[in-house]
Amino acid sequence: MIEHDIFRALADPTRRTIFEKLANGSMNASALREGMDISQPAMSQHLAVLRAARLVHEQKEGRFVNYEVDPNGLALIAQWLAKYRAYWPARIEDLKLLLKDMDQ
Amino acid sequence: MIEHDIFRALADPTRRTIFEKLANGSMNASALREGMDISQPAMSQHLAVLRAARLVHEQKEGRFVNYEVDPNGLALIAQWLAKYRAYWPARIEDLKLLLKDMDQ
């Protein structure tokens, strides 16, 4: 179940930080480690989990591996969230604006 | 961190099932157990986690406790997701329609 992989992947705060970093621009694994106080194997393992969830995908460039956000994972979250749109708070004005923005 | 509570709560498949059930109509804890092969304490513990994440909230009715979906949790996921809207796949037509629907 890929849906399970996604939520499990995002359940870890370190992985959410990694994902957020990649959202601000693709990077290789070493660059991602900068300022994160995390070992190289740990980063590699986290990236493997994010890959399995289709939240990121790799692009090999020589001996470097460039990582970037994979839209597929985000799309699945959006689909999951859409199932419960009936419960979204109409009273929160900011959110309404956000949603309008989400549809371009 | 409530954001962490939300993703951690949804990382468990049993809790996602419970949440989905509640999205189809509010229920008390006993009714939720029907057809789920789960002990009473386990259900109670799961509901406590969902409560902490503000994904559900309780409403005491006599000796029963009625649970229903809390929009606050969903709103936070929507906000989290909105940060990455730049990466949403424009090529998936179905998703575009979904998003339009999300904004009413």
Place this chain on the structure above:
DNA sequence: GAATCGCATAAGTGTGTGCTTATGTGTAGT
């Protein structure tokens, strides 16, 4: 008011998860 019911909490246990160190694999440079 005693028993029953709906639910929460406590305590203990097995499994999953994220980390570590050590090692392997492939590429680039000299």
Place this chain on the structure above:
DNA sequence: ACTACACATAAGCACACACTTATGCGATTC
């Protein structure tokens, strides 16, 4: 070829987590 580098994988370990049984607590019923 040898070394250095970027990254992945293996194995082991400490801790978190989801479950269990047992018990507590308040509300209803008789």
